[in-house]
Amino acid sequence: MSKGEIVAGCLAPHPPHLVYAENPPQNEPIAEGGWEQLRWGYERLRESLADVEYDAIVLLSPHWQTYIGTHFLGLPKFKNLSVDPVFPNLFRYHYDLDIDVELAQQIHDRAADAGLAVTMMKNPDFRVDYGAITTGHMFNPAWDKPLVVISSNRSRDYYSVEVMQEMMIELGRVTREAILASGKKVVVIASNSLSHRHFTTESAIPEDMSKEHITSHAMHLWDMRMIEYFRTGQAQRILDEMPEFTEQAIAESDGGGLSWLLSTLDVPTYPGILHGYGTIIGTGNAIVEWPARDHQEASE
């Protein structure tokens, strides 16, 4: 068996507004557009990977929140209706997704061996969280690649950002090992926003872009600081500043996705490609790709 490979790592946020604005047939509500900067960013990300062959997508979603360790979707298919409990007016999506159970099990087993609390989720009635579906759709609307979906272990809530990072860096390490050992080519995705302070009101037309902006200057500064690190290959600085960033920007990195992603990519020193940045109901969102396929040292 040939050695597996991480072909790309992506930061790919999941506010349901993006799917809503795209008007795909799977989603019930109809929009007049909106959030184009981010949707075009996703378009550029898809174009960037259009000629890259890969077998599976491994995705960590902060909206499957688990408090008893990390869970993995563990059945080959999930088909259901996902309604966002926070924005049900925007997201009522009929999904039908395939899971790479074999790869999920391999990551699970290595994580268990490393001492992490892990569980395979095998209840067929389980509804996949809207974060995973939104990112899954925006990244690959054809849904023609199987996924590995990993829950967000809320260890930051129980302990601290530091403990969360320790656990997520370890999970990233074993994720990487499992992928390389699997012989598969894989894209790894963290599905989270950057600064995460929402507006608490919604405009009459949700996609009214005259109302959209970052909630505060401080949030903007933090987002730009992180993006600068993304663009200049300073992943270690992101990990180092994660406690301050998470605390001060109320960042969705609290779910562990970004730390896990950077660890899975072996803390890249090469630049990430910024495909887009924009705000969604006040939160900061960046679409970033780390082209690991072009940096062999990252896959060794």
Next chain:
Amino acid sequence: MTNGELLGSYIVPVHPHTVLAPEQNEGWGRLREAYDIAAQRIKDSGADLLIIYSTTWPSIIGHQIIADPNPEWVMVDHDFHELGSIPYSFNIDEKFAHAWNDANEKRGLKSRTVAYHGFPIDVGSVVALKLLNPDNTIPAVIVSSNVYANRAETTVLAKACMDVVTATGRKAIAITAMSLSNRMFTKPIEPKDDRIHSLKDDEWNRKILELLGEGRLEDVGQLSRTIHRQIRVNKVVAFKPMWWLSGMNTNRNNLTGEVLAYEALHGAGGAVVHLDPTPSGAGDIEYDEDNVEYFAGERNVLDGDQREHQEDLESNFEAPTEMVQENGPALWDPTESKDSVNSEAAPKPVGAYPHARRVGDLLYLSGVGPRQPGTNAIPGGPIHDKDGKPLNYDIKAQTQAVVDNITRILEEAGGTINDVLDVTSFLVDMDRDFQGYNEVWAETLGKVGPTRTTLAIRALPTPIAVEMKVIAKAPKTK
């Protein structure tokens, strides 16, 4: 139509173990038995509405209220999916949901109803409704817990809800679906090994339950932030359900509390507690925060003219149904004598006199106003503030509260409202209030048929608009 009321309140745990696996652990089984007792009590109470505030349904855009008359789906818990699935089909009072939504907006809250096929009812609400209302005979309404809401917003949410309960004549039960300490074990455990995560959590839980057992709900509400810091994992929703539940109970501290069960659920503290509105215990509020009636927090961040908009909303706000009376003379304990009749269910006097006195076959009641026992609140609001500035108030609500207080005093004497023979009513503003007062009279004492005299006077000792002097038949003594 009679005024609505809250018949009782319950605090119940959110984890699915009580539905799916009560037999796997004795403690889970005891929680299930307590749930069943609570369900029977609710059924026997004659309640016609269940109101659920769930901590496992976080919201961002204000509060959300389920308005789908029949939500149906299958719920699987994000953590405890191995326990199985819970199919549900609930009976939701969509009219009440919409009315509550409107009442929220009148009180300055951001709010919306939710009625979408397939909307995921949260685990706490599913567990509570499956076990407290197993036959779906009582309509329910469910509200989310806003992640950004503070005490003021959560309290006003409750008051808006009670506005509708009162106005629609509902007999309601308030339910908070919540954990006490919420720190779970972060690894899977065998059911037999379940226990409260730490001694410290257990001690705090028992302190909370001691207070609730004494009916001191507002005290627990005021300790919410401390409790959150001490025994709560900083999940999305903080320990705020006690703010809502206390608001539903007019911030009282003298309820009749009973802890039906307290057990561990994967390390978290789960309890079933019944709070009956019957006054009990000492119950005085020892310290207080603002008793806010209208939410004027930082909202409308999308608009540049936020402050102006907010001021418009506040100036258009109609009188709330109830405001605590903080201005007025000192309160006295009613005087005791051989023939006196005094009731803890009636407001304290403002001088040295009893609530009533028995003379032969007659009961003579001291002047009765609308102030509420315990809180001294004035339904319909006071007629002026501490500085004498006139306030808008609701004469109908005040008059109804007077009749209710008369009823309580007569019941203390062993009689009923039907024993009233003669009434002298005092109004501070005849021109403004006679019509509203007369309407409530017609629906209450007017049906009993006492003689009546109505007088206009300059003022009453407390900032109220109406008072009644009553002579009634005395029930025969045994």
